[in-house]
Amino acid sequence: MTTTSTMTTTPLTPRRIDPSAVVARTTARSSVQETWVQILAMARRALKKMRRKPEQFFDVLIQPLLFTAMFAFIFGGAISGSVSDYLPVLIPGILAQTALTVCMATGVQLREDMDKGVFDRFKSLPIARIAPLAGPMIADLIRYGLASVLTLVAGLAIGYRPGGGVLGCVGGIVLTVIAGWSLAWIFTWLGTMARSAQSVQGISMMIMFPLTFLSNAFVPAETLPGWLQAFVKVNPVSHVVSAVRDLFNDGAVTAEVGWAVIGCVVVVAVFAPLAVRSYSRKM
Amino acid sequence: MADLSAVRADSLVKNFGDFRAVDGIDLHVRQGEIFGVLGPNGAGKTTMLRMLATLLPIDGGHAEIFGVDVRREPHRIRQLVGVTGQYASVDEDLTARENLWLFARLQGLTGTRAKTIAVELLERFGLQEAADRPLSQFSGGMRRRLDLASSLITRPPLIFLDEPTTGLDPRTRGQMWDTIRELVTDGSTILLTTQYLDEADQLADRVAVIDRGRKVAEDTPDALKTQVGDSTLQLNLADGSDTVLAANVVRRLLGEEPVLTPESGRMNIPLPDPNRAADVLIGLREAGLGISSVSVAKPTLDEVFLALTGHGADDEPQMEAAR
Incomplete structure (x- = not known):
């Protein structure tokens, strides 16, 4: 009963609410600056959740280590003649694959999150519809960064010596993070469309495997049949992989880097509006 | 404003x-x-x-x-x-x-x-x-x-x-x-x-x-x-076939329409004043109608419903409003 007494003795604010004054203060939509503040608040929420559930870092930690070692020793000899000759080809490929896995987790987690009661409140608040989607994606930048660095470190440990030096490596990782964030909009869109987290997982797998394996991530594109090469050439993952190779191995900002960035911009331009629209319609 | x-x-x-x-x-x-x-x-x-x-x-x-x-x-x-x-x-x-x-x-x-x-x-x-x-x-x-x-x-x-x-x-x-x-x-x-x-x-x-x-x-x-009465007198008649007679007694005494529930012999009577329950019970005894159980209850949502719509609140469980 102490509750009741505190409630009566400490009114929130003494003034009474004047509805017509509140109506006059309302705005038709969130301004760009307001939207940015909302996105950052949602990002901070996602970070707090990450800290409390470290198990969601498993894919980020294990996949780079496991796949780098496994692929290098299994395919190295067959594809490039030796493990050390394969590493400059493989590490950028693994990097792209890891980034895509993290993207997939973004979609699955968004779907899980959307099924919770708190999303009802997000929808009832006067916030930009993009904020609940974009916030977690900003927090996910940390996961892309972590996964990229780990992949590179695993490569270095088994003998990869990138010719691009420190700058080239930093450039490659930054590009991977940008690409991961951009491609994540595809999976975010799936997250808003699908009926359950499991179905997001299933559909995402079907998208992720062709995107990574039907690219130049693990094998040189020239060895593929012509019709497949055609797909590999338009696959944005191929461009990202080539660009990261150029950065890592030669420290060169080539046309491939430009194509990769353009590819990312196109993906965001198409899928971000789709995701927001499907999210708003879900209410 | x-x-x-x-x-x-x-x-x-x-x-x-x-x-x-x-x-x-x-x-x-x-x-x-x-x-x-x-x-x-x-x-x-x-x-x-x-x-x-x-x-x-x-x-x-x-x-x-x-x-x-x-x-x-x-x-x-x-x-x-x-x-x-x-x-x-x-x-x-x-x-x-x-x-x-x-x-x-x-x-x-x-x-x-x-x-x-x-x-x-x-x-x-x-x-x-x-x-x-x-x-x-x-x-x-x-x-x-x-x-x-x-x-x-x-x-x-x-x-x-x-x-x-x-x-x-x-x-x-x-x-x-x-x-x-x-x-x-x-x-x-x-x-x-x-x-x-x-x-x-x-x-x-x-x-x-x-x-x-x-x-x-x-x-x-x-x-x-007030549409359903302040409280309700619920009673079961000893003999189900007495329902019509009992309903007449209630109408005469209270001027209220009793609600007869499907189980035979059960009556819900809206009471403008809980004290009138005694009048009903005395009236029924004078008419020679036996009672097997009796209780006085405050009106529930179910009775408001019964009074307003003619069917109970959970007669037809419908799908829970989609969320």
Whole structure:
């Protein structure tokens, strides 16, 4: 009963609410600056959740280590003649694959999150519809960064010596993070469309495997049949992989880097509006 | 400004496939009142509230909140309405303080202001000791209080409460009622849904009774109760075939129409005054009609329903309003 007494003795604010004054203060939509503040608040929420559930870092930690070692020793000899000759080809490929896995987790987690009661409140608040989607994606930048660095470190440990030096490596990782964030909009869109987290997982797998394996991530594109090469050439993952190779191995900002960035911009331009629209319609 | 209504809805409609969840409901909520929407599960209460809160698209009809069109200006509506749902819509993975901070930041309060308002609200709702505990350790009542606190951050002039006390124990329910009454003294208008006549009676200035997506009555709680009598005399006759005779006795003595329930021999008699129960019992004995059991009960939602619609509140369990 102490509750009741505190409630009566400490009114929130003494003034009474004047509805017509509140109506006059309302705005038709969130301004760009307001939207940015909302996105950052949602990002901070996602970070707090990450800290409390470290198990969601498993894919980020294990996949780079496991796949780098496994692929290098299994395919190295067959594809490039030796493990050390394969590493400059493989590490950028693994990097792209890891980034895509993290993207997939973004979609699955968004779907899980959307099924919770708190999303009802997000929808009832006067916030930009993009904020609940974009916030977690900003927090996910940390996961892309972590996964990229780990992949590179695993490569270095088994003998990869990138010719691009420190700058080239930093450039490659930054590009991977940008690409991961951009491609994540595809999976975010799936997250808003699908009926359950499991179905997001299933559909995402079907998208992720062709995107990574039907690219130049693990094998040189020239060895593929012509019709497949055609797909590999338009696959944005191929461009990202080539660009990261150029950065890592030669420290060169080539046309491939430009194509990769353009590819990312196109993906965001198409899928971000789709995701927001499907999210708003879900209410 | 005085005649600006808080809510004005005309013939609202919502369909879920072939099922018409809300079927042409008119609603007029005046400023500063507590308006209750009373009805059983699946009557369309929650659906109606969610349409007004921009959480569900309106399929037909027109709705305004403080003169703002709900369909055309959802972003403005969201600045005018605080929504507290049937299931606490707070973030289970954050603490109470973090929840309030997040909702405050999202609504444009500065970091420092968000922190102070969180402290104020935690104190006001008696949650300061649990402020930094994970929500998984919260009781149902604490969650509801946090949920309500989250709706009050920007002091919205209109507050929607969807079944605010369903599932709470009587003591917590009483506390919630006190809090709701206080909100009105701050100048807020409240639209609440409930399954309990008792709750509508305690809180609401006016009540709309909803059944199968339609409004079947709208009045003050007192007026609604007089339609069914203040309390009910329930009796089972020893011999079921006496029902008609017994009904005549009741009509003669009280001038009230008894409700005969399907099981033979069972009668519910509305009592304007509980003391008149004795008159009925004496009348029945004088007429030589035996009774097997007798009780006097306060009117329940079921009886209000029976009186207003001719069928019970849970005659036909319908699909739970889609969320």
